[in-house]
Amino acid sequence: MSTWTLAQRAHKMNPSVIREILKVTEKPGIISFAGGLPSPKTFPIEAFAQASERVLREDGAAALQYAASEGFAPLRELVAKSLPWDVDPAQVLITTGSQQGLDLVAKVLIDVGSRVLVETPTYLGALQAFAPMEPVVVSVHSDEQGVDLDHLAQQMGTGSDAARFLYVLPNFQNPTGRSMSEARRAALVERASALGLPLMEDNPYGDLWFDTPPPAPLTARNPEGCIYLGSFSKVLAPGLRLGYLVAPKSIFPKLLQAKQAADLHSPGYNQRMVVALMQNGFLDGHVPTIRSLYKSQCQAMLAALALEMAGLGVEWNAPDGGMFLWVRLPEGMDAVELLPKAVDKGVAFVPGAAFYAEQADPRTLRLCFVTASVAQIQTGIAALAQAIRALQAA
């Protein structure tokens, strides 16, 4: 009889609430606003087919061989050039999706019991990536622009309990869709620097703006005090599993060692396909088509909400980009209770409670506006309104 003894950290790991919800919503006929899936209409299948053919023909043996843990040099250079501050390609680490960036950062910066600060609410995947390293995750109050700076200072901790970093998603945040203003960014970077607090800036959605690009990243304002995480999942396709991080040179070697131990390197074949697309300027024409599609989908959802939720006491925001908007149900209503009723009516969402490190607001829920069609959005929001009415009547 073999005896399996789990590590302590394994008890802190939990299945994703969202995954469990997604399983429920896989029933045929359910309109799902629950996932965070980019619209498959935006996947450049033909361009990938050409890129794959070219990579295998011109560079097949190298694309299929073991490779450097740092990533494919031309991709690191293209990433460095694409960023709006002075980035040395030697600071760019290619990761297996930006989720892996979170895992590597957690390994390198979090001890058992380390204080880690997050927004209220925050990206669930980050909480999951940090959990195995057993931090104490502490929420900072946040408004429609992100973290409250005075509360940040209060939550910072002191001495050996000083926070290791603040994890922040300034552009079209997952889950809320909110963005930080220029003024808040400038003030946050200044305050964090004064506090000696490193920032972990996650920016998977920054390119998905509707009308105007967001203000400069936090990292551009203080590169030595920030780690920046980027992704190709939203501008090209998630199925390649490619992201990157940019780190100060003092931290980079440890992140690289963690990367090497984690999976040796990200697939060189996939990295070359992205390079093939970036080199011929494909992204410059492609990303605007995603922006335009997502803007029209967002507008359709806002219009449907205005129509269907009238008089119900439901509130929501109007994001300037990204994939999500954030809804608040009337006083006394709980989104977790609403969900099964909504699924009965044929529509799904994620209760906001999933995204809080502590003290969840039970009235909130997240809607993704990019996966469903406009017609589905109209039908689905009407069904959601029916479910809310049914719960109010109950």
Added chain:
Amino acid sequence: MSTWTLAQRAHKMNPSVIREILKVTEKPGIISFAGGLPSPKTFPIEAFAQASERVLREDGAAALQYAASEGFAPLRELVAKSLPWDVDPAQVLITTGSQQGLDLVAKVLIDVGSRVLVETPTYLGALQAFAPMEPVVVSVHSDEQGVDLDHLAQQMGTGSDAARFLYVLPNFQNPTGRSMSEARRAALVERASALGLPLMEDNPYGDLWFDTPPPAPLTARNPEGCIYLGSFSKVLAPGLRLGYLVAPKSIFPKLLQAKQAADLHSPGYNQRMVVALMQNGFLDGHVPTIRSLYKSQCQAMLAALALEMAGLGVEWNAPDGGMFLWVRLPEGMDAVELLPKAVDKGVAFVPGAAFYAEQADPRTLRLCFVTASVAQIQTGIAALAQAIRALQAA
């Protein structure tokens, strides 16, 4: 000023010795037996091109979308069917290379200070994958067949210090090329079970046998007491970064949660390419060509060693498969001292010391016989013999 505080574990992480050596050996003209790179001649570039075209045409949107953390269901089924014991596809987790399997196992089974047993010597990448979780790695004496069972029992530890698992690579081991006999496997599984010791069986090379397939895996003999790691890197190509693990159902959910937190899922596009190749029986014809090539390369290296090392007091083994053989220098000679002299003569290898968790044998070194051509093997082994003579004369 931001203050970066590294986690304790970051201080236990180190750059790979092999990586540093490989940098030295990237000088043009160096014949390298140092890397563990499959021969690029074996990469089925044309088959991949066809598979890519087919996957993107028939299933492009799904291949490029986010996907299940467990892996692509048809690939899990094909893996389960390919294994020589009764495996439920629900026990198969697709990983980003088998290196990620080691990372996930470490997260789920290793606490700070946990005892982990390894062979002498052992795979360096496993030591690196375990290191961030801060185990105490304890070596078990090993002979030409692998671990010594009486020493295993002595090193097992008791009570809360009982070893969490034994990491073992029974087929054509990296670094030594040695394999475990049928009798040793049976005895190891029986002894481990009696000790309550889980086994972590790593089998990246098992398909690369020269004349006869190796005996059944350890896991086939006690599936509830073993985690099995497999890889597509050696039978298809490392650049796809695809491997898998098979775990008892009691452990699987935690490994899956660790996988989800680590990188959400392995690239669905790559997984579908492998399925396309496996479904049409490509591997059945392809793998024998790799076996045949590697056998002839191994024979060339053995012949060159016999010719060039005559009278030098150098010993080596003759593996039955895989990619590596193991050399022992004469009494008093140190492979680390030999390396720069060998590089001067135009040939590189990895000193065996890199592969010992403790008490390294300084006389050992690893030679990879699959990357260099037969002509390079002859030239390189002659150069290595010259370097040994030069060091003896010094």
